[in-house]
Amino acid sequence: MPKCMIDGKEVEFTAGENLVKVAKRAGVEIPVFCYHPGLSVVAQCRMCYVEVEKMPKLQTACSTMATEGMVVKTNSENVKKGRAGTMEFLLLNHPLDCPICDKAGECDLQDNSYGYGSAYMRGSEERRTYVDVNMGPVIQKNMNRCIHCTRCIRFGDEIAGIHEMVAIKRGNDIDITTIDGKTLQTEYAGNYSDICPTGSLTLKDFRFKKRAWMLKKTTTVCEGCSKGCNMEIQHEGDVIYRCVPLENLDVNRYWMCDEGRFNYQHTQDPTRIIEPKVKAEGGWKTISWEDGILGIKEEIDGQKPTFLVGSDLTQEELTHIKEYIALQHPGATIQHFGTPGLTSTQQDGALDQILRMKSKTSNLNGAEKLGIAPLMNDTIKADTVVVMSAGRAKLPKINAKRVIAVGVYLEGDASQFDMILPGLAFSEKDGTIVNHQGIEQKLKRAVLPRGKCKSLSEVLMLLTNKKARVGANP
Ligand code: SF4
Ligand code: SF4
Ligand code: FES
Numbered sequence: 395m396p397k398c399m400i401d402g403k404e405v406e407f408t409a410g411e412n413l414v415k416v417a418k419r420a421g422v423e424i425p426v427f428c429y430h431p432g433l434s435v436v437a438q439c440r441m442c443y444v445e446v447e448k449m450p451k452l453q454t455a456c457s458t459m460a461t462e463g464m465v466v467k468t469n470s471e472n473v474k475k476g477r478a479g480t481m482e483f484l485l486l487n488h489p490l491d492c493p494i495c496d497k498a499g500e501c502d503l504q505d506n507s508y509g510y511g512s513a514y515m516r517g518s519e520e521r522r523t524y525v526d527v528n529m530g531p532v533i534q535k536n537m538n539r540c541i542h543c544t545r546c547i548r549f550g551d552e553i554a555g556i557h558e559m560v561a562i563k564r565g566n567d568i569d570i571t572t573i574d575g576k577t578l579q580t581e582y583a584g585n586y587s588d589i590c591p592t593g594s595l596t597l598k599d600f601r602f603k604k605r606a607w608m609l610k611k612t613t614t615v616c617e618g619c620s621k622g623c624n625m626e627i628q629h630e631g632d633v634i635y636r637c638v639p640l641e642n643l644d645v646n647r648y649w650m651c652d653e654g655r656f657n658y659q660h661t662q663d664p665t666r667i668i669e670p671k672v673k674a675e676g677g678w679k680t681i682s683w684e685d686g687i688l689g690i691k692e693e694i695d696g697q698k699p700t701f702l703v704g705s706d707l708t709q710e711e712l713t714h715i716k717e718y719i720a721l722q723h724p725g726a727t728i729q730h731f732g733t734p735g736l737t738s739t740q741q742d743g744a745l746d747q748i749l750r751m752k753s754k755t756s757n758l759n760g761a762e763k764l765g766i767a768p769l770m771n772d773t774i775k776a777d778t779v780v781v782m783s784a785g786r787a788k789l790p791k792i793n794a795k796r797v798i799a800v801g802v803y804l805e806g807d808a809s810q811f812d813m814i815l816p817g818l819a820f821s822e823k824d825g826t827i828v829n830h831q832g833i834e835q836k837l838k839r840a841v842l843p844r845g846k847c848k849s850l851s852e853v854l855m856l857l858t859n860k861k862a863r864v865g866a867n868p
Contacts, residue, residue, distance in 0.1 A: 398464040413444060413455035413466060422468055425477065425506045427484075427591045428543040429456035432648040433552055439484070439543050441506060443476035444468045452476045474510070481511030484541045487521050487566070488592075491539060497593030499606035503541060522566060530577030532652060533586050533595050540570050540594040546586050553649060554580040555747055570594070582748060584655045585648075588638055599656060600636045609635060612840035615827060617706060617786055617820040618654035620742055620753035622829030625650055627658065627821055627840040634658045634821060634841060645833065651750050660785060661819035661844070666805040668845025671814045678808075683846065686815050687856045690798055693778065693813075698726040699798075700776040702769060702790070704783025705732035706755040708825025708837060711801075711850045712764050715782060718854045727776075729769040730761040732787040737768035742830055751830055755786045756820075760828035781811070782850060785819060800857070801850030816847040823849060 395406040398416065405420040412435070414424050427439035437457035444455045447465035452472060467473060485507065492498045524537035547559045547570065558579055562569050572578060578586070587597045609628040616623040616637070623646035625637050637658050639650035660666070670686035671678045681689070701723075703715055712730075719726050732755035736742060739762055742753045761768075773791040778798070781789065785803035789810060797810055801817035808814060822843045828834050843849075 396460070396462040398460045398462070398466065400466045401468055407460040409459075411460055413453075413458050413460055414442060416460045417444075417455065417466070417468060424455045424468055425502075425510055426456060427502060427506070427541060428545060430545055430548075430589055430648075433545060433548040433589075436544060436548070439541065440480045441477060441484075441510075443473050443480070445470050445473050477506075477510040478512050481507055482515055482517075485511065485515060486517050486519070487538075488541070489521060489538050491593065495539065495593035496596045496601050497539075497590075497606075501593060502591035503539075524569060527571060527575040528577060529572065529595075530579075530583065532583035532598060533578060534598050534601055535571075536594050536596070537569060537571070538594075539592045541592055542568055542570060543591055544570070545589045545591065546570065546595060549585055549589055550580065553585070553748065554582045556580050559586075581652050581746075581750075582649060584650070584652050585639070588648075597636065599659075604630060604635045610840075612821075612838050613640060614821070614838040614840065615756070615835045616650060616654040616657065617756040617784070617827070617837070618651070618657045618754070619745075619751040620739075620756060620758050620830040621646060621749050621751045622756055622827060622833065622835050623650040623654055623749060624835070625654070629821075629840050632841040632844075634662065645829065645831070645835075646749055649749060651748070653750070657786075658821060660805060661803075661821050661841075663805040666803075666844065667808060667814055667816050668847050669816065670846065671808075671816075673812045683815075683848070683856075686813065687853075689813060690800065690815065691857060693796060693798065694723070694780065697778060698723055699778035699780045700774065700794075701726060701728040702774065702779060702781045702783075702792075703728060703730050703761070703766065704755060704781075704785075704787030705730045705753070705758040705761040706784040706786040706820075707757060707761075707782065707850070708823070708827055709757070709760045709764065709834075710825050711782075711784075712757075712761055712766065714851045714854055716764065716766070718858060722858060728766055729774075730758075730766045731769040731783075731790055732758055732761075734772050734788055734790075737770055738762065739830065753830065754788070756829070757827040759830055759832060760826070763828060782817075784817065801848065801853040803847075815853055816845070817850050817853070818843050818847055822847070 400417045400420045403420045407416045427441045437454040442455040443452040445467040446453045526535040529535045550559045586595045612627045624640040624642040669680045775793040778796045779794040780798050799811045799814040821840045825837045
């Protein structure tokens, strides 16, 4: 492999790699603004200056490819002066907004200013200000903070496939905006906020709810479709504040869709059923777990109810269900359900040219691998039906004398059921899911179960036990 020298360290590279990437591998961080590994390189912010031997002027590391024997310095006096000059220029118009800016604590401008800028500025001109247009339900715009890196324009053009962000006017009057001031159309708008290196584009859903440094981060996988985008749940205590995509070049690269990003909101929906319930005259009656378990045992012990399992459940849950049925209800029918009109991975496919898949459940592939047959119709007729699912799988029409929900995540209308034992949301459990490519990925528990919800595996153990003893929630 070819080698070059970065700050005196010899480092290998592959042809076509730029100096930002190569330096990173050598443990040297080069500050950037306009460069993003998932977007084209434009080299317009001039933050990534480095000195390359035999080249008279400073070079931009993002647009300079490593070559055999190249000698690069990233911390010479010349480089420091160049970067400080860039910072001074970028901050000429930037407001002293950090204390009230949502990006504070995770802002590249803040970090690079602290690392490479100066505590003083020479300019005394008034800073320009903008009146911002409405960008739609996802993004809040504040152009006073913009440094014209054009990442957002390139994201729209190159990733979202929609030319909706543009730079109008030039020089001091430049404005990064949408065409004709329209609202954003893409269903991937949340990524604008992730890639903006300043607080110019922030998420409306997250603004002013929590400071970035107060959030705990749990690495997990989106359950929104069979793509399985890698993401981080950011939470404090048991409240989730936002989800952001994590890099996985084999699955979602750097991005995620808005549906997946905001899917967490359902887990905190006030209509979510978080206690065992039984249908009673005039509505629902809350019951204890003991009564719920005993009630269901009375209804189905020794019987062969039809089991409907969501293809949104994890491999561990589905395996446990199969074992439970083999032990307690041998010969009973088990079928998976999830997306109306889509019964197998053969019918799954891309919903757009970016990430989203047709299957609205995350583990269709896994359910198939476990040999569970699909429900072929959107209606099922049976005597007693037991439903187990995690919330994303869309319930079919059920025509049965008794419909029992066991370890089910449910919100809103629950009128199809006669009895409900509430289960966990994807953010409340560990487990394995298999995406449409056959890649196994792990869900990680970020928050504790809401209310009195229990894991499906615990509920199945209670149903299996001769003498069920129901413990407190973890
Ligand atoms: S809005 Fe953000 S991403 Fe877009 S050009 Fe300005 S600083 Fe860059
Ligand atoms: S594409 Fe699918 S897995 Fe990825 S974020 Fe969207 S819903 Fe989630
Ligand atoms: S990051 Fe290299 S010029 Fe902007």
